[in-house]
Amino acid sequence: MADTAHWEHFPHQADVGVRGHGETLEQAFEQAALALTAVITDPETVAPNEVIQLSCMSPDPELLLVDWLNSLIYEMVTRSMLFSKFEVRLENNHLSANAWGEKLEVARHHPAVEIKGATYTSLKVAQLPDGSWLAQCVVDV
Amino acid sequence: MDLALFERKSEYEWHIRPFGKMHVPGVIFASETLLREMDAKVYEQVTNVAMLPGIVGASWAMPDAHWGYGFPIGGVAAFNADAGGVVSAGGVGFDISCGVRTLHTGLHIDDINAVKIRLADALYHTIPAGMGSTGAIRLDAAGMDAMLKGGARWAVEHGYGNAADLERIEEGGCMSGADPAQVSDQAKKRQRDEMGTLGSGNHYLEVQLVTEVYAPEIASAFDVKEGDVVVSIHCGSRGLGHQIGTEFLKRMVLAAPGYGIELPDRELACAPINSPVGNDYLGAMRAAINCALANRQVLTHLTRQVFEKVLPQARLPLLYDVSHNTCKVEEHTVDGKKRKLYVHRKGATRAFGPGHHDLPKALRDFGQPVLIGGSMGTASYILAGTEQGMQLAYGSACHGAGRAMSRHQALRNWSGRKVVDDLEGHGILIRSPSMRGVAEEAPGAYKDVSAVVDAADQAGLARKVARVVPLICIKG
Numbered sequence: 001m002a003d004t005a006h007w008e009h010f011p012h013q014a015d016v017g018v019r020g021h022g023e024t025l026e027q028a029f030e031q032a033a034l035a036l037t038a039v040i041t042d043p044e045t046v047a048p049n050e051v052i053q054l055s056c057m058s059p060d061p062e063l064l065l066v067d068w069l070n071s072l073i074y075e076m077v078t079r080s081m082l083f084s085k086f087e088v089r090l091e092n093n094h095l096s097a098n099a100w101g102e103k104l105e106v107a108r109h110h111p112a113v114e115i116k117g118a119t120y121t122s123l124k125v126a127q128l129p130d131g132s133w134l135a136q137c138v139v140d141v
Numbered sequence: 142m143d144l145a146l147f148e149r150k151s152e153y154e155w156h157i158r159p160f161g162k163m164h165v166p167g168v169i170f171a172s173e174t175l176l177r178e179m180d181a182k183v184y185e186q187v188t189n190v191a192m193l194p195g196i197v198g199a200s201w202a203m204p205d206a207h208w209g210y211g212f213p214i215g216g217v218a219a220f221n222a223d224a225g226g227v228v229s230a231g232g233v234g235f236d237i238s239c240g241v242r243t244l245h246t247g248l249h250i251d252d253i254n255a256v257k258i259r260l261a262d263a264l265y266h267t268i269p270a271g272m273g274s275t276g277a278i279r280l281d282a283a284g285m286d287a288m289l290k291g292g293a294r295w296a297v298e299h300g301y302g303n304a305a306d307l308e309r310i311e312e313g314g315c316m317s318g319a320d321p322a323q324v325s326d327q328a329k330k331r332q333r334d335e336m337g338t339l340g341s342g343n344h345y346l347e348v349q350l351v352t353e354v355y356a357p358e359i360a361s362a363f364d365v366k367e368g369d370v371v372v373s374i375h376c377g378s379r380g381l382g383h384q385i386g387t388e389f390l391k392r393m394v395l396a397a398p399g400y401g402i403e404l405p406d407r408e409l410a411c412a413p414i415n416s417p418v419g420n421d422y423l424g425a426m427r428a429a430i431n432c433a434l435a436n437r438q439v440l441t442h443l444t445r446q447v448f449e450k451v452l453p454q455a456r457l458p459l460l461y462d463v464s465h466n467t468c469k470v471e472e473h474t475v476d477g478k479k480r481k482l483y484v485h486r487k488g489a490t491r492a493f494g495p496g497h498h499d500l501p502k503a504l505r506d507f508g509q510p511v512l513i514g515g516s517m518g519t520a521s522y523i524l525a526g527t528e529q530g531m532q533l534a535y536g537s538a539c540h541g542a543g544r545a546m547s548r549h550q551a552l553r554n555w556s557g558r559k560v561v562d563d564l565e566g567h568g569i570l571i572r573s574p575s576m577r578g579v580a581e582e583a584p585g586a587y588k589d590v591s592a593v594v595d596a597a598d599q600a601g602l603a604r605k606v607a608r609v610v611p612l613i614c615i616k617g
Contacts, residue, residue, distance in 0.1 A: 009549055010549075011547035011549045011550060012208070012547060013180060013207050013208050013544050013546070013547060014207060014208070014209070014214060014543075014544050015547075015548070016547070016548055016549065040272060058391075059395070063391065063394070066391070067391070070387050073383075073387075074327060074331065074384070077331050077380050078330055078331055078333070080273055080334075104272065104273040106271065106272075106273050106274075106574050110574070110575045110576065110577060110578075111271060111272035111273060111341070111574075111575055111578075112341075112548075112575050112577035112578045112581060113272065113341045113342050113548075113575075113578055113581065113617075114271075114272035114273075114340065114341045114342070114617075116235040116236055116383040116386070117235045117383050117384075117386055117387040117390075118387075119210050119235075119390075119408065120210070120211075120390070120394070120406075120407040120408045120410075121210050121211075121408055123407070138210075140210070140234075140235045140236075140383075141341075141342050141548070
């Protein structure tokens, strides 16, 4: 099995790639969401004070990843919130999740950039030979 | 990029002969150096676009082309609806109608120097910039629909700017065919707090100085001369456009197989122009164009208010407003015949040549102003559309410098504070809520805009008119 779950960014010339690793597909999705927050600010600075529920559905896991990230982008913008803790449940390409976070405070979070959308570029959701999961795509900033 | 992949048609024009499923050639306009440094992904994306149904002419890439989403950024492609042509959400991009407008000020550099800091601070406090910033306008459902139908015209009717502004905007400031009913409630909700905001990333408001004039006759028609101070605003359709892009990308990916469209890459998601999905997208996308035009118009009004307080003698008429992420219906000559085409420009600027009926009378003999943004430490350029450009790539030119490195790499190379201090040493005042954002947008993270503009000029796409450098930059 892989190391504990983690996230990372991967380079894209104009934008940023977000990548989540996990022992399960759910964990990989949760980590990809953390990577998304990290495009904007250090997730450590975001207190998981308030929880919201969201859900989405797509024909395959890759489109579902894009939907999941786009749902979070939508919630961030319309609630003016940032999120730092996630709990994802997956069943037959239906995703339901809890996301914990707090109101965006510009003076404290110093948001580097707002995210326009998650894209299908470098989109990949796959189980690696060691059994762990990877979920990634480029986000447009 | 491997130059052996191309057939060199002229010093600045590189052709890819159609192969496989390509319907038309691929053409990249660039100097040898720019092409060599260009991401190999551009080649792949240019050839992929050439495979889409109903494409006409060629799949073009401008000198600033880089790896985009399906279409290269800096890509131009035209489609014939009657030949099964498609419209593509990826070919327009997420930030629909992102663009640049430049305002005159009537001021000279000497008028600015004494109040530069005050002006920078006043602009920073008045122009909502960066994530989480909100505008002062709240639209109800009817107001939102009226804005989406009316564009800059709506803004002028509501006291933001004046009628003279409208003739200096593509489509007279109002994109026809907009259908607010095709814009989802989510997209409208995302826009709720964002009317009159600048956004972040590469968006900016700059006070600039004209440092050089290359084509005096055109510059004179554009009312631009050395020593003049101008203001440029770069931003787009905000959350509304982003949400429309997101939703239709998915709809088109899911619908494409049903239309018998084989996508070489999911990001090329498209639908026939003559199809329900294509039609819905065009209605929504045009509404987003109007949103962007209205947004830049509101920001113009806010800018004028600031100048009125700090430099009351200034007058800020609009030189021109260009959009660089659009799909527009235009008439172009194909094999000697006039045809109505759906021209996608993704990170490319419309650059109509002299005599075009969409140009305002005062500019018609000289070609459309083409406004090219650079990075915050370098320069921007004003060009003019040419007759040759109408033939080369259906009246299209580059749109900016293009990034030379990822945000990731830029963060490793620079600290935001140091970038701000260094630029201040060069007389450029930066105001931004995010030092990390400034580091990611450091001038060194961008390609040399001068090389891009020179290539566009030499290729004949558009003619170089003037160079401007930043004095003040408000960054989101």
